[in-house]
Amino acid sequence: MSEAIVLGAGMVGVSAALSLRDRGWNVTLIDRKPPGQETSFGNAGIIQSESVEPYAMPRGIRDLFDIATFRSNDVYYAFRELPLHVSSLLRYWWYSESGRHREIARHYATLIARAAGTHEPIIRRAGADNLIQRSGYRTLYRDGAKFDEALARAKDIEREFGTRFRALDPAETRKEEPALTNAGLGTIHWLEPWTAADPGALVTAYAELFEREGGQFLIGDAESLKALPSGKGWSVRTRAGTVEAEHVVVALGVWSRGLLERFGARFPMVLKRGYHAHYSSPVALNMTLMDSDRGYVMAPMRAGTRITTGAHLARPGQAPVYRQLERAEASANELLSLGNRVEQEPWSGTRPCMPDMLPVIGPVGGQKGLWANFGHGHQGFTLGPASAELLTAMILGEKPPVDPAPFRPGR
Numbered sequence: 001m002s003e004a005i006v007l008g009a010g011m012v013g014v015s016a017a018l019s020l021r022d023r024g025w026n027v028t029l030i031d032r033k034p035p036g037q038e039t040s041f042g043n044a045g046i047i048q049s050e051s052v053e054p055y056a057m058p059r060g061i062r063d064l065f066d067i068a069t070f071r072s073n074d075v076y077y078a079f080r081e082l083p084l085h086v087s088s089l090l091r092y093w094w095y096s097e098s099g100r101h102r103e104i105a106r107h108y109a110t111l112i113a114r115a116a117g118t119h120e121p122i123i124r125r126a127g128a129d130n131l132i133q134r135s136g137y138r139t140l141y142r143d144g145a146k147f148d149e150a151l152a153r154a155k156d157i158e159r160e161f162g163t164r165f166r167a168l169d170p171a172e173t174r175k176e177e178p179a180l181t182n183a184g185l186g187t188i189h190w191l192e193p194w195t196a197a198d199p200g201a202l203v204t205a206y207a208e209l210f211e212r213e214g215g216q217f218l219i220g221d222a223e224s225l226k227a228l229p230s231g232k233g234w235s236v237r238t239r240a241g242t243v244e245a246e247h248v249v250v251a252l253g254v255w256s257r258g259l260l261e262r263f264g265a266r267f268p269m270v271l272k273r274g275y276h277a278h279y280s281s282p283v284a285l286n287m288t289l290m291d292s293d294r295g296y297v298m299a300p301m302r303a304g305t306r307i308t309t310g311a312h313l314a315r316p317g318q319a320p321v322y323r324q325l326e327r328a329e330a331s332a333n334e335l336l337s338l339g340n341r342v343e344q345e346p347w348s349g350t351r352p353c354m355p356d357m358l359p360v361i362g363p364v365g366g367q368k369g370l371w372a373n374f375g376h377g378h379q380g381f382t383l384g385p386a387s388a389e390l391l392t393a394m395i396l397g398e399k400p401p402v403d404p405a406p407f408r409p410g411r
């Protein structure tokens with residue numbers, strides 16, 4: 001039986017482990033924590049079928065001015081931390097130019113198109129249907145010009161990719177969302193995305209399915225990864241002893257970069273930290289809502305209304321800065337009665353963003369049996385199963401479901 005170790009039990013690693021197990025492989029999934037406890041735990045929970053364009057760096061003068069002067073709540077940074085991010089940000093800037101971004105989106109869309117279809121059978125087999133709402137999500141605009149711009153873009157996306165949406169005026173929005181006391185100037189309702197009422201619990205349900213199907217989950221430290229002296233495989237230390245396998249998949253999200261550097265592979269990343277907190281809103285939203293002009297998302301979740309923030313360009317290990325969350329909280333209170341915070345301490349986690357906005361999926365050069373599956377940025381919760389499907393085809397040497405070249409390490 002072919003053997004693989006998958007390092008990292010977030011949405012990306014759990015999906016990869018399950019996909020290989022489904023093909024009859026003997027798979028050990030290793031994490032230092034139980035599955036789904038890091039970035040895959042705290043996100044906004046949207047399976048984003050509409051997100052055919054990855055999140056580009058704003059390049060317009062007005063957007064840049066708003067970021068530089070902290071008028072925008074989308075991005076936060078401290079000047080003294082900027083030198084740490086400069087090289088990745090410059091690459092991100094270069095790839096975000098509209099022509100390059102369009103070309104990148106063409107590849108990204110091939111993977112996004114498979115997102116819901118690859119989640120669906122896993123949700124069913126995992127018995128996790130109770131966590132999923134299939135009614136889309138809404139983006140609310142407070143600025144009429146921005147709404148018109150977004151509407152024109154949504155029409156282009158619908159024409160090109162068939163991604164369906166509805167435009168709602170404020171009265172229609174308020175009718176569908178009685179919790180809102182202010183419905184902005186216009187809303188786009190993306191019809192195809194799904195949302196999870198507890199993203200961490202969905203990853204746990206996928207991991208439990210993996211174990212029921214004969215996969216093994218162990219607590220261990222990925223940093224102990226070593227090539228076997230024979231050159232015919234890899235070993236990792238776990239609490240249950242050392243595990244060896246011919247293949248190893250690195251699915252450590254934002255931590256993949258540090259591990260792979262030891263094996264001579266460098267992957268610059270833009271580290272976009274986000275925060276969340278839950279609130280005891282007296283009247284909950286029916287559906288997830290993005291407050292576009294104020295840079296945050298409000299999601300009705302099991303634990304309460306979850307607010308998730310935009311990007312804090314933080315250094316790893318840097319103390320949390322709650323400024324974006326506090327501003328989001330104030331903005332949300334302009335739209336509805338948010339209620340009290342449920343937890344004392346907000347959560348934080350970091351999106352693993354590649355400067356060219358594409359996840360890294362495929363063989364790591366010069367290292368037999370070492371595979372990459374990370375860098376899913378703003379949509380790793382969405383793309384876990386679709387990436388797993390591609391990776392599995394590459395490992396098995398089968399015809400891949402999408403062109404793998406744009407996603408290969410070292411592209």
Ligand SMILES: Cc1cc2nc3c(=O)[nH]c(=O)nc-3n(C[C@H](O)[C@H](O)[C@H](O)COP(=O)(O)OP(=O)(O)OC[C@H]3O[C@@H](n4cnc5c(N)ncnc54)[C@H](O)[C@@H]3O)c2cc1C
Nearest residue numbers: 010011012032039040043044046222253274379380381382
């Ligand atoms: C605020 C916010 C909102 C978001 N909203 C959405 C959304 O709505 N939809 C969407 O699709 N995406 C969203 N994302 C992005 C998404 O959450 C990430 O892309 C995704 O979770 C990445 O998954 P992953 O499995 O690669 O990483 P992770 O979930 O971070 O998993 C990595 C795993 O590696 C483990 N690990 C690390 N180091 C070691 C070690 N040394 N040994 C063993 N294990 C180790 C960790 O414990 C962790 O379990 C959001 C992100 C944020 C921050």
